[in-house]
Amino acid sequence: MNRRRTALAGVLALTAGAALAGCSSDGAPDLKVVGAYLPQPVSDMAAGFLVVQNSGDAGDRLTSVTSPLSDDVTIHETKNQKMREVSSFEVPANGELDLERGGNHIMFMKLKQKPRQGEKVSVELHFEKADPIKVDLPVKETTHNPKKQ
Amino acid sequence: MRNRKAVTAVAFAAAAALALSACGTGDDKAGSSAVADVSAAPKDKAATVLDQPFTKPNLVLTDTDGKEYDLREATQGKPTLIYFGYTNCPDVCPLTMSNISLAKRELPKADQEKLQVVFVTTDPERDTPASLGKWLSAQDPTFTGLTGDFPTIQAGARQIGIGIDAPKKEKDGTVVSMHGAQVIAFSPKTDEGYVLYGEDTSAEEYAKDLPELIKGETP
Numbered sequence: 001m002n003r004r005r006t007a008l009a010g011v012l013a014l015t016a017g018a019a020l021a022g023c024s025s026d027g028a029p030d031l032k033v034v035g036a037y038l039p040q041p042v043s044d045m046a047a048g049f050l051v052v053q054n055s056g057d058a059g060d061r062l063t064s065v066t067s068p069l070s071d072d073v074t075i076h077e078t079k080n081q082k083m084r085e086v087s088s089f090e091v092p093a094n095g096e097l098d099l100e101r102g103g104n105h106i107m108f109m110k111l112k113q114k115p116r117q118g119e120k121v122s123v124e125l126h127f128e129k130a131d132p133i134k135v136d137l138p139v140k141e142t143t144h145n146p147k148k149q
Numbered sequence: 150m151r152n153r154k155a156v157t158a159v160a161f162a163a164a165a166a167l168a169l170s171a172c173g174t175g176d177d178k179a180g181s182s183a184v185a186d187v188s189a190a191p192k193d194k195a196a197t198v199l200d201q202p203f204t205k206p207n208l209v210l211t212d213t214d215g216k217e218y219d220l221r222e223a224t225q226g227k228p229t230l231i232y233f234g235y236t237n238c239p240d241v242c243p244l245t246m247s248n249i250s251l252a253k254r255e256l257p258k259a260d261q262e263k264l265q266v267v268f269v270t271t272d273p274e275r276d277t278p279a280s281l282g283k284w285l286s287a288q289d290p291t292f293t294g295l296t297g298d299f300p301t302i303q304a305g306a307r308q309i310g311i312g313i314d315a316p317k318k319e320k321d322g323t324v325v326s327m328h329g330a331q332v333i334a335f336s337p338k339t340d341e342g343y344v345l346y347g348e349d350t351s352a353e354e355y356a357k358d359l360p361e362l363i364k365g366e367t368p
């Protein structure tokens with residue numbers, strides 16, 4: 001009986017330890033960008049989509065995006081058929097930030113040129129903690145809308 | 150005594166599980182999207198057929214040539230798709246219009262001529278007939294674009310169950326506009342709006358349903 005209790009306590013301590021380690025924000029974000037694309041625009045504005053994966057133990061935030069395509073690049077959320085500029089997007093620890101069609105996106109206004117399908121648009125993503133990441137967004141057809149993985 | 154200990158252990162286990170799930174943001178997200186996928190799976194049709202169809206709204210607006218356009222008169226007896234959106238919309242509005250355009254191009258020529266696709270702006274202040282025409286023709290020159298005063302547009306949308314708010318100017322000068330949640334198909338037989346399509350409807354799904362919609366049949 002006594003021994004069992006000790007064993008149980010040990011298991012609990014281990015579990016608690018693991019839980020704490022999972023929550024720790026002492027680590028650093030470890031970011032990777034996948035699935036980036038930009039549908040060929042139909043006007044002088046465009047939207048970009050990508051997924052930021054964070055395999056690190058600390059969360060981060062996407063705070064801004066810059067690109068040679070436009071001097072006016074903002075990040076937007078879409079809720080109830082309205083899109084709104086936001087100041088940042090969360091990239092959760094051991095999670096991901098999805099910018100996908102119909103939802104959150106990068107918005108490029110007053111395009112300096114109109115990108116065509118097959119071309120690439122380079123962007124630099126800026127984060128609260130992690131170093132900036134440069135990504136090339138391949139220009140896809142206007143209707144490109146990949147299914148969720 | 151023994152029971153109480155067991156209860157405590159269970160409580161601890163539950164707490165630990167909670168703590169774990171609270172931390173695993175990534176896993177949670179994957180889990181919730183999997184659930185969404187499952188619930189979407191049985192609905193293998195993009196179309197929502199209405200039990201009580203909508204009467205076609207009595208909308209008289211201005212087309213992209215600046216001419217008066219009477220929706221009922223112009224589309225009477227013709228299969229018609231209506232969508233409410235705005236051109237300063239980088240994502241959903243061009244996606245919806247371009248998907249319909251792709252699907253339309255797969256129809257036999259005679260059917261293409263029957264199908265009326267009407268885009269009504271929800272942001273008439275910024276979408277002039279000229280700018281709307283330019284935007285729309287970049288996607289499909291056969292589509293009709295309509296503008297007018299906002300209350301008229303809003304009232305027309307409301308009659309077919311589409312709620313839209315007036316564009317709102319934010320403190321920083323940006324304008325927040327709103328697009329309609331659905332595309333509505335009107336039957337050539339009854340002139341009633343009888344099928345709805347959500348904004349995630351693909352070009353393939355429209356292509357599959359358009360031949361039925363052209364005939365006024367239920368997809």
